[in-house]
Amino acid sequence: MEQLLTIGTLLGVLHSMIRLATPYLYAAIGETLGQRSGLLNLGVEGMMLMGAYVGFYVVFTTGSLLGGVLAAALAGALLGLMMALVSVTFRAEQGISGIGMYLFGLGLSSLLFKLTLGTVQSVSGFPEVPLPLLGSIPGIGPSLFTHSVMVYAAFALVPLAAYVLNRTTWGLNIRAVGDNPQAADALGVPVAAVRYATATIGGLLAGVGGASLSISALNIFQENLTGGIGFIAVALVYFGGWRPVGVLLGVLLFSFVSALQLWLQVTGVGLPSDLAVMLPYLLTILALAVSNRRAGQPSALTKPFTRGA
Amino acid sequence: MRRTLALIALSLSLLLTACGGAPAAPAAPTAAATEAATAAADAPTAEPTAAAAEAPTAAAATEPFKVAIVMPSGITDLAWSQSMYDALKAIQTEMGGESAMTISYSENMFNVTDAAAAIRDYASSGNKLVIAHGTQYGTSLFEVAADFPETAFAWGTATDAGESAGLKNIFAYNAKAEEGGYINGVIAAMLSKSGTIGVIGPVEAGDAKTYIDGFTAGAMATNPAASVNKIYTGSFGDTAKAAEAASTEIAAGADVLTGSAQQVVGAIGIAKDKGIPWLGTQSDQSSLAPELVVATQVYDWDSTLKDMFAKINAGTYGGTAYNLTLANGGLKIAFNPGYTGVSPEIKAAAEAAIKGISDGTIKALP
Numbered sequence: 209m210e211q212l213l214t215i216g217t218l219l220g221v222l223h224s225m226i227r228l229a230t231p232y233l234y235a236a237i238g239e240t241l242g243q244r245s246g247l248l249n250l251g252v253e254g255m256m257l258m259g260a261y262v263g264f265y266v267v268f269t270t271g272s273l274l275g276g277v278l279a280a281a282l283a284g285a286l287l288g289l290m291m292a293l294v295s296v297t298f299r300a301e302q303g304i305s306g307i308g309m310y311l312f313g314l315g316l317s318s319l320l321f322k323l324t325l326g327t328v329q330s331v332s333g334f335p336e337v338p339l340p341l342l343g344s345i346p347g348i349g350p351s352l353f354t355h356s357v358m359v360y361a362a363f364a365l366v367p368l369a370a371y372v373l374n375r376t377t378w379g380l381n382i383r384a385v386g387d388n389p390q391a392a393d394a395l396g397v398p399v400a401a402v403r404y405a406t407a408t409i410g411g412l413l414a415g416v417g418g419a420s421l422s423i424s425a426l427n428i429f430q431e432n433l434t435g436g437i438g439f440i441a442v443a444l445v446y447f448g449g450w451r452p453v454g455v456l457l458g459v460l461l462f463s464f465v466s467a468l469q470l471w472l473q474v475t476g477v478g479l480p481s482d483l484a485v486m487l488p489y490l491l492t493i494l495a496l497a498v499s500n501r502r503a504g505q506p507s508a509l510t511k512p513f514t515r516g517a
Numbered sequence: 518m519r520r521t522l523a524l525i526a527l528s529l530s531l532l533l534t535a536c537g538g539a540p541a542a543p544a545a546p547t548a549a550a551t552e553a554a555t556a557a558a559d560a561p562t563a564e565p566t567a568a569a570a571e572a573p574t575a576a577a578a579t580e581p582f583k584v585a586i587v588m589p590s591g592i593t594d595l596a597w598s599q600s601m602y603d604a605l606k607a608i609q610t611e612m613g614g615e616s617a618m619t620i621s622y623s624e625n626m627f628n629v630t631d632a633a634a635a636i637r638d639y640a641s642s643g644n645k646l647v648i649a650h651g652t653q654y655g656t657s658l659f660e661v662a663a664d665f666p667e668t669a670f671a672w673g674t675a676t677d678a679g680e681s682a683g684l685k686n687i688f689a690y691n692a693k694a695e696e697g698g699y700i701n702g703v704i705a706a707m708l709s710k711s712g713t714i715g716v717i718g719p720v721e722a723g724d725a726k727t728y729i730d731g732f733t734a735g736a737m738a739t740n741p742a743a744s745v746n747k748i749y750t751g752s753f754g755d756t757a758k759a760a761e762a763a764s765t766e767i768a769a770g771a772d773v774l775t776g777s778a779q780q781v782v783g784a785i786g787i788a789k790d791k792g793i794p795w796l797g798t799q800s801d802q803s804s805l806a807p808e809l810v811v812a813t814q815v816y817d818w819d820s821t822l823k824d825m826f827a828k829i830n831a832g833t834y835g836g837t838a839y840n841l842t843l844a845n846g847g848l849k850i851a852f853n854p855g856y857t858g859v860s861p862e863i864k865a866a867a868e869a870a871i872k873g874i875s876d877g878t879i880k881a882l883p
Binding site: 425 | 591593594595618624640652714715718721746748749750751752754755756757758760761764765768769779782783785786787790804805817832
């Protein structure tokens, strides 16, 4: 027990937390943009898997990390575009088509994995690099500020997304389309185009989030690598009240408890492992149940737009 | 509505992470079975091979021995499923290829209901032996087996060969994972300089638990001052979580790692990045980290399967419970020549422990 309360353990938990948060951040920030424009994308998990696979494959064959990220972004963006086609143009039920997109991504990434790699391989991914100045602070430097570029980029997305949503015309359009597409349309905002854009960006970020696992955190690809991260990310968007900063807090809380339960087990506190692994999910359910932030919900979420309807 | 959707998303994610497996793709055993049937039609006059010649019946010489298997993870999982699939493939090659033996398989069948459907399909499509490669398939297997008395079934990790249910067409197989676990524990304790050894387990059940218990016993017997830190991820297939567990073990001071189930590829990836030696179990894992996998306890199903085949060809469809042990060669400790840190003393200690367990002077479980 006393081992749990040491500074070393605490710094270890924080280090794990930051690393664990990364894929959730990419996926959840992308999902936030989509949902603010009224699009629910439950297929994030499938897009992450495709991003993870494609990114890994490019790094495995060419060795280019940048190429891997770009390929993952492209794969995710294409799936996002498909999602937009289905839910904006064809006005499909978003919950259902999202599940379809998930199964598509899961199946295709598994198939491609078998055809091209066959077995689990590893690559050398993004190394951990300390941030200038911050990284040399004793204690928290190595723990909070020594990570891979993929991690820093994920955290940089939060203020960027908040800025875009709240301070730019484009962000205003996204919010207008998500809250009142009829009015936005009447004012000349291209509803379909805005939703296409947010779905594509959401897919792109999900793809990069997947790659943050396969070429940065784990440096391997295996079937179903993401193991449910995409779905948790969707839940965290609700949790975060559709605001990037709120989403960040949700992601950090979830990652903190996930990291903490690992350390609880390592330090041998005597908590049954079955209970320990449940903690992050129990917490998420609790938080979802008690948080009541209906004010943040885009009014037109999941509703396809038909002019004049 | 939105709240409902959020809850749906959450429960889906829970389901996925809890199982750690992909929702099994719809089983396609019928397609596989058709393929097998075509293969049989293509080569009806195949020469009886050496292994097939063991089978005295005329039927065995003219039509292939049809085996079907249902597995909870992929055939390339570098662990549980691969160990069995590789053994089947090796026997197939030995027997003379597809004309002598056909293998139909359904992988990633984490969902037991889907697996049950696949088991039934395989049984009704004329397979001689249907293997349900997972303890979780037991109940379904017993139900199906009762309806197909002329088909042999096998399942594991299990010790119940159907006697309890009055069935005569069930084989059971069990790997005494604690035995190789003990040896790996001995090796780990001798390799570790910090005295801290990290274990990444799936759930506290089955051969994962016995492996880890044996590992702990071996390590503690070798270095009573060692601390063996265990993290269970709560999942068999959550690669990302296994990786984070490995990072946590390393941050907590572990300088040798081991782990069980198909999730460990994530942990091995981290071990490779950090240069931490890894001890494996189930299938030889040295391909993933050729310089860092020290040794693997390999499950070798070869003699178990061959014995089953011989019994089936002789008209006995079940009733035997097999144990893989170090003594009977079902468990092997495969040292990886790519890892150079194994001193003669370590090798000698491992061999002494293998001998001790084989002749019963060492108990792998306390």
